[in-house]
Amino acid sequence: MIDQSVERRPAIQAAPEGRQPNKRVLIRLEGLTKVYDEGDMHHMVLDELNREFYAGEFVCLLGKSGSGKSTLLNLISGIDAPSHGHVVIYQDSEAVRLTALTEHERTLFRRRNIGIVFQFFNLIPTLTVLENVMLPLELNGEAGASRRAQQLLDRVELGNRLQTYPDKLSGGEQQRVAIARALAHDPLLILADEPTGNLDEDTGNTVLTLLLELTRDAGKTLFMATHAPEVARLADRVLHLDHGKLVIDENGH
Numbered sequence: 001m002i003d004q005s006v007e008r009r010p011a012i013q014a015a016p017e018g019r020q021p022n023k024r025v026l027i028r029l030e031g032l033t034k035v036y037d038e039g040d041m042h043h044m045v046l047d048e049l050n051r052e053f054y055a056g057e058f059v060c061l062l063g064k065s066g067s068g069k070s071t072l073l074n075l076i077s078g079i080d081a082p083s084h085g086h087v088v089i090y091q092d093s094e095a096v097r098l099t100a101l102t103e104h105e106r107t108l109f110r111r112r113n114i115g116i117v118f119q120f121f122n123l124i125p126t127l128t129v130l131e132n133v134m135l136p137l138e139l140n141g142e143a144g145a146s147r148r149a150q151q152l153l154d155r156v157e158l159g160n161r162l163q164t165y166p167d168k169l170s171g172g173e174q175q176r177v178a179i180a181r182a183l184a185h186d187p188l189l190i191l192a193d194e195p196t197g198n199l200d201e202d203t204g205n206t207v208l209t210l211l212l213e214l215t216r217d218a219g220k221t222l223f224m225a226t227h228a229p230e231v232a233r234l235a236d237r238v239l240h241l242d243h244g245k246l247v248i249d250e251n252g253h
């Protein structure tokens with residue numbers, strides 16, 4: 001795979017003046033492209049995406065299965081690297097160019113700054129509910145992990161299940177633990193990849209409401225890929241991924 005991101009620009013640069021004074025840019029995609037090569041086939045999943053997302057907004061990403069939603073989230077989180085182009089994340093007054101970081105540096109950046117909610121929860125089965133939520137704090141060497149984790153678990157109404165293991169919980173309960181975990185280390189950005197995709201409708205709605213409430217209360221940016229059309233109505237901006245391009249919903253801004 002071609003990775004032109006190795007052009008050696010410094011990872012940390014001064015943030016440019018925002019073009020829209022009331023909106024602080026948090027994420028910028030610059031010519032972001034992901035191609036999967038299979039034999040002679042080039043599968044262009046993301047095609048030169050250029051877009052900015054703002055601090056505090058709730059972005060809803062729609063698109064058919066296979067349209068590249070997870071691929072885009074994995075590039076923004078630095079789990080994966082683009083074929084070419086860049087993801088830039090503005091942190092305080094600095095711009096962090098994820099593509100200029102090594103994989104290890106991206107992992108450290110993600111641990112500190114990003115919380116992720118997955119479709120299949122991805123809790124660690126050998127850790128209790130409390131330990132799962134404490135983990136991001138402990139990985140960052142933060143003090144007070146137990147207290148903070150307990151507060152968040154109270155907030156998702158699982159304060160009475162601290163010592164339970166994930167396999168004893170329902171899907172909705174596991175996802176509520178995952179939401180607490182995603183917020184534990186007070187990240188800049190929450191990414192959610194079809195967080196209700198594995199839940200029945202009622203449970204999905206409860207989980208969604210919690211996720212929105214918690215991220216809004218904490219003033220966080222939420223970027224959510226979803227199939228659930230009702231989510232789109234709540235979002236600040238709705239984008240569609242279609243044939244590798246990000247298109248703004250006609251009702252979006």
Ligand SMILES: Nc1ncnc2c1ncn2[C@@H]1O[C@H](COP(=O)(O)OP(=O)(O)O)[C@@H](O)[C@H]1O
Pocket residue numbers: 036045063064065066067068069070071072
């Ligand atoms: N590691 C990979 N190797 C080859 N193709 C992949 C890989 N990961 C994803 N794809 C392809 O990229 C496309 C987008 O996948 P994905 O981002 O998972 O879509 P979505 O999340 O919208 O369902 C799909 O056609 C998928 O088969």
Ligand SMILES: [Mg+2]
Pocket residue numbers: 069070071193194
């Ligand atoms: Mg997906």
